[in-house]
Amino acid sequence: MVELVKNNSGKEIEAFLDYGKALVDSALSSLFLEPWAGRFGRLSESMRYSLLAGGKRIRPILSMAALSSVGHDPEPYIPLLLPLELIHTYSLIHDDLPAMDNDDLRRGKPTNHVVFGDATAILAGDALLTYAFTILSDPRYDELSSEKVRLAVVRELSHGSGLAGMVGGQMLDMESEGRRISLEDLEFLHRHKTGALILSSVRIGALLGEAGASEFNSLDQYGESVGVAFQIADDLLDVEGDAATLGKAAQKDNNHLKNTYPALLGIDGAKKMAKEKLEAALDAVSGLGEKADHLRGIARYIIERRN
Amino acid sequence: MVELVKNNSGKEIEAFLDYGKALVDSALSSLFLEPWAGRFGRLSESMRYSLLAGGKRIRPILSMAALSSVGHDPEPYIPLLLPLELIHTYSLIHDDLPAMDNDDLRRGKPTNHVVFGDATAILAGDALLTYAFTILSDPRYDELSSEKVRLAVVRELSHGSGLAGMVGGQMLDMESEGRRISLEDLEFLHRHKTGALILSSVRIGALLGEAGASEFNSLDQYGESVGVAFQIADDLLDVEGDAATLGKAAQKDNNHLKNTYPALLGIDGAKKMAKEKLEAALDAVSGLGEKADHLRGIARYIIERRN
Known part of the structure; x- marks a missing residue:
């Protein structure tokens, strides 16, 4: 693996x-190519289309950094981190559907339903979501990680992505469209819609790394702050970005009268809040030493990224 | 629990x-009523609407009968069988969507998207699917069933309901609409679309009951046969039933030129095949003695049911 960095430039x-x-990317590209998947050719093709359409893979990378921070080489755990990308990808496919956000373009490419049709896109999302749990329960990982730990990962992932997590947040986002909500409600919404799966990514790294209670607590607080910071940065990018950089229509959120941090706090207020969350994230892992440098670097990257 | 019957009338x-x-029904009706669920009111309401819209609950009942057949009182295991109904229910919600089968009526009631809108119906399905795995990984069941066993149930459920199971079968069904397929392809389709989750129900009972290898094998064969029989019976009901009995438009399958057993084999041919599958199911569990009487009764019931 890459050497743990001292000077985290x-x-x-x-x-x-x-x-x-x-x-x-390499591990994802080997999925759904097995002979049995050929019988379900168009469906697995549709799943692979969205899964391999790019993306920063920030969720599994956060798990990797959390694994590093508790002294584990993350590389062997990559297969058990793919479920995070499967869940993230399914949520994008379903979000883009005409019945939801009705987006035709994602990362500069036609969205799943544009290429494969709405029905296949719905099923591809369902199958990606379901397969996340097939991976976690695969006996081939029995030696890498105990059943107890992987069942805890099942719990974390299903909680972070379900009714009281990502899906619940998506529902609140939908319900709040067209009306202005309070900052408190906005934070609740985004802590679920985006923050929950980001937090789960960090916690899954901690679970797989069998972090002690104190380490787990630090990582948990880090994940919470980074989850909020990620959404603020996303909102800011949407305001300041342009279609060429993002591969989707910029300022779309504002056109639809969506609730965003810049809309409620102003651009400067949102930037200030993002910096506060970055500080909180860095504080949370201050006791973990150099091993947490990747976590620190990712937190800074999230605030400062330009796409 | 109900006494194991000797004369299985x-x-x-x-x-x-x-x-x-x-x-x-009683266990399902307590779901999503916790205070936290209140923050996601309309989504949890939509989930409960479909979850509590009736149904025979044949999948968890098959698990119960499998548990009985290996000498376990099934009652304590009920919470761990609810995921089967959550998965079955989500699949109905997504199937009924305008982008899929476009059904307005299910069990005599307006379908989920008719009541709550398409977007909420998509999210309700996603959240039900996800929550199935939250239940299975809940530490409150650590004493009832080991992490090892419950991770095996996660695997069975995700496999039976995913790409190589139910969702894959739904895709094949959709792709075969409007053209006649071979009996071999029809069997492959239905072994996945309906059969896979029926088989998983039986296997989950066997897993929770920690069946020995020989018992497991018997139950596996039983589940395979009953899964096919269930679909043939469903097709026959659709041909012979009427809207009043079924609460949905009868003969809909035929109008859409769907591939069914009666369409390929004729009504008498389909009835003959259903009886053969019943015999195979009964044969499979012939070595399990009286403990398997519930399994025998359910197999007969499935073939002979009138709705």
Whole structure:
């Protein structure tokens, strides 16, 4: 694996991000190519289309950094981190549907339902979501991670992505469209819609790394802060970005009168809040020493990223 | 629990079915009422609407009968069988969507998307599917069933309901609409679309009951045969039934030029095949003695049911 960095410059975290993305992309690209999947050709093709459409793979990379922070080489755990990308990808497919956000473009490519039709897109999302749990329960990982730990990961992932997590947040987002909500409600919404799966990513790294109670608590607080920071940064990018950089229509959120941090706090207020969350994230892992440098670098990257 | 029956008359299996349904209904009705669920009011309401819209609860009841057949009182295991109904219910919600089968009526009631809108119906399905795994990984069941066993149940459920199971079968069904397929392809389709989750129900009972290898094998064969029989019976009901009995438009399958057993084999041919599958199911569990009487009764009931 990449050496744990001492001087966590931007370049070094970028090397870790590239390293993580390459590992995750490679592992994802081997999914659904088995002979049995051929009988379900169009469905598995549709799943692979969205799964391999790019993306920063920030969720599994956060788990990797959490594993590093508790003294584990993350590389062997990559297969058990793919479920995070499967869940993230299914949520994008379903979100983009005409019945939901009705987006035709994602990362510069036609969305799943545009290519495969709405019905296949719904089923592809369902199958990706379901397969996340097939991976976690695969006996081939019995030696890598105990059944007890992987069942805890099942719990964390299903909680972070379900009714009281990501899906619940998506529902609140939908319900709040067209009306202005309070900052408190906005935070609740985003702590679920985006923050919950980000937090789960960090916690899953901690679970797989069998972190002690104190380490787990630090990582938990880090994940909470980074989850909020991620959404604020996303909102800011949407305001400041342009279609060319993002591969989707910029300022879409504002056109639809969506609730965002810049809309409620102003651009400067949102930037200030993002910085506070970054500080909180860095504080949370201050006791973990150099091993947490990847976590620190990712937190900074999330606030400062330009796409 | 209901006494294991010696003379497995229709009345006695009906008592077991009623008993199982009452237990499952009662356990389902307590879901998503916790205070936290209140913050996601409309989504949890939508989930409960479809979850409590009736149904025979045949999947968890099959698990109960499998548990009985290996000498376990099924009642304590009811919470761990609810995931089967959550998965079955989500699949109905997504199937009924305008982008899929576009059904307005299910069990005599307006379908989920008719009441709550398409977007909420998609999210309610996603959340039900996800929550199935939250239940299985809940530490409150650590004493009832080991992490090892419950992780095996996660695997069985995700496999039976995913790409190589139910969702894959739904995709094949959709792709075969409007063209005649071979009996071999029809069997492959239905072994996945309906059969896989029926088989998983039986296997989950066997897993929870920690069946020995020989018992497991018998139950596996039983589940395979009953899964096919269930679909043939469903097809026959659709041909012979009427809208009043079924609460949905009868003969809909034929109008859409769907592939069914009666369409390929004729009504008499389909009835003959259903009887052969019943015999195979009964044969499979012939070595399990009286403990398997519920399984026998359910197999007969499935072939002979009128709705």
